[in-house]
Amino acid sequence: MSFLKQMSRRKKIGLTFVVIILFLDMLLYSVIIPLTPYYEETFAASPTMIGVLFSSYSITLLITTTYFGKLTDRIGRKKPIVGGLIGLSLSTILFSNPIQFEVLIIARALQGIAAAATWTAALSLLADLFVKKERAVAMGLAMTSLSAGTLLGAPVGGLLIEVGSYQTPFYTISAILIVVVILAAIYLKEAKRSNVQEPKKITELLKQRPVIWILTIMFISEGTLTMLEPILPMYLSSTFSGNSLFIGLMFGVLTLAYGVMAPISGLLINKYTPSRVVLFGLLLVGVFLPFIVFAKSGLQMVIALLLVGASMGLAVSPTLTMLGNTQGESEQNSYGALYGLFNIFFAVSAIVGPFLGGVLADAFTSKITILIASGAVFISTLGLALLRKKSMCDNEYAPSASAVRRVD
Numbered sequence: 001m002s003f004l005k006q007m008s009r010r011k012k013i014g015l016t017f018v019v020i021i022l023f024l025d026m027l028l029y030s031v032i033i034p035l036t037p038y039y040e041e042t043f044a045a046s047p048t049m050i051g052v053l054f055s056s057y058s059i060t061l062l063i064t065t066t067y068f069g070k071l072t073d074r075i076g077r078k079k080p081i082v083g084g085l086i087g088l089s090l091s092t093i094l095f096s097n098p099i100q101f102e103v104l105i106i107a108r109a110l111q112g113i114a115a116a117a118t119w120t121a122a123l124s125l126l127a128d129l130f131v132k133k134e135r136a137v138a139m140g141l142a143m144t145s146l147s148a149g150t151l152l153g154a155p156v157g158g159l160l161i162e163v164g165s166y167q168t169p170f171y172t173i174s175a176i177l178i179v180v181v182i183l184a185a186i187y188l189k190e191a192k193r194s195n196v197q198e199p200k201k202i203t204e205l206l207k208q209r210p211v212i213w214i215l216t217i218m219f220i221s222e223g224t225l226t227m228l229e230p231i232l233p234m235y236l237s238s239t240f241s242g243n244s245l246f247i248g249l250m251f252g253v254l255t256l257a258y259g260v261m262a263p264i265s266g267l268l269i270n271k272y273t274p275s276r277v278v279l280f281g282l283l284l285v286g287v288f289l290p291f292i293v294f295a296k297s298g299l300q301m302v303i304a305l306l307l308v309g310a311s312m313g314l315a316v317s318p319t320l321t322m323l324g325n326t327q328g329e330s331e332q333n334s335y336g337a338l339y340g341l342f343n344i345f346f347a348v349s350a351i352v353g354p355f356l357g358g359v360l361a362d363a364f365t366s367k368i369t370i371l372i373a374s375g376a377v378f379i380s381t382l383g384l385a386l387l388r389k390k391s392m393c394d395n396e397y398a399p400s401a402s403a404v405r406r407v408d
Helices: 002-006 009-031 033-042 047-075 078-096 101-129 132-163 168-187 209-240 244-271 274-294 298-316 318-324 329-363 366-387 393-397
Strands: none
Touching (some): 009 033, 009 078, 009 132, 009 168, 033 132, 033 209, 033 244, 047 078, 047 101, 047 329, 078 101, 078 168, 132 168, 132 318, 209 244, 209 298, 209 318, 209 329, 244 274, 244 298, 244 318, 274 298, 274 318, 274 366, 298 318, 318 329, 329 366
């Protein structure tokens, strides 16, 4: 509460808009999760095609994020945010009336383009507004909004479909987006940015070992999470005979734990060595994934998803803060490129995750696919632990290295 009271009006407005924007993007992203069985039945879509649908978002995010990273460093944060919100509105309208499965893929792809603009500009705006000692809390709130959007998207989508029709969730989100576009155009203000330092290129950032180490943590965790998106709904539907509402609620449980862990992890990395915190979270992901397969009742599934979600939140949530802290305060003109790089890694993980999950589920079963993912996470955690000190991570991205005593 003291953090919020001490903020200036500009910071409060900026943080509010970033939270709302990221929330709405992930709300639309996850609202189609409980519709997976519907698309499978209506359009005769195979698990692989469902994987393509989920991956199309990340393909366009990957293709366009470099452009928007450069653009937001050059022209500022507000214009890409407003333009991205307009694109998100158009994609929502397309989702509401799909004539054929290809229209859904186009709508999902447009959403990825919009996200490339809004995510890059919004995260850069937060990094502009808040200094290092404040950034962990601000980015933690941003991650919580992402999780809240993901959390509410699936259950709200399932509920609105049950009480209304297929179009109901998309019409509702469209109306909200129109209001947000208007308000952002009027009230959103940017922070003053330094013109001393030339913006860094993504290729320059790729040469920084701490940046790559942090992004790899995010890549593995998000890839595992997105892998579950196309296969978990079908597994829940076949194993527990769940309808759209049940599937949405189960994903809600997963993302609730993820969202609750976001602000907690922000506090942990201010107290303990950040790289150890995220490695421990990644290790727990590998430990708890098989619990999904072993669950024999709805209650056991809830417990399994709570544990997996919390572990993923612990591994992923601190990465936004850690990334921003790899750059000096005089290098804020490079935040667009930095978070554009974040988007690239996120996009690749979200392409590989759903597609690989769908292909493996076709070749084997959902159970075996989840167990394979668990083993892959274990191996990755070991490799990252061995590379941690070589990457000199903690010395370079400690949020307040001069003021906070590290506790190992």
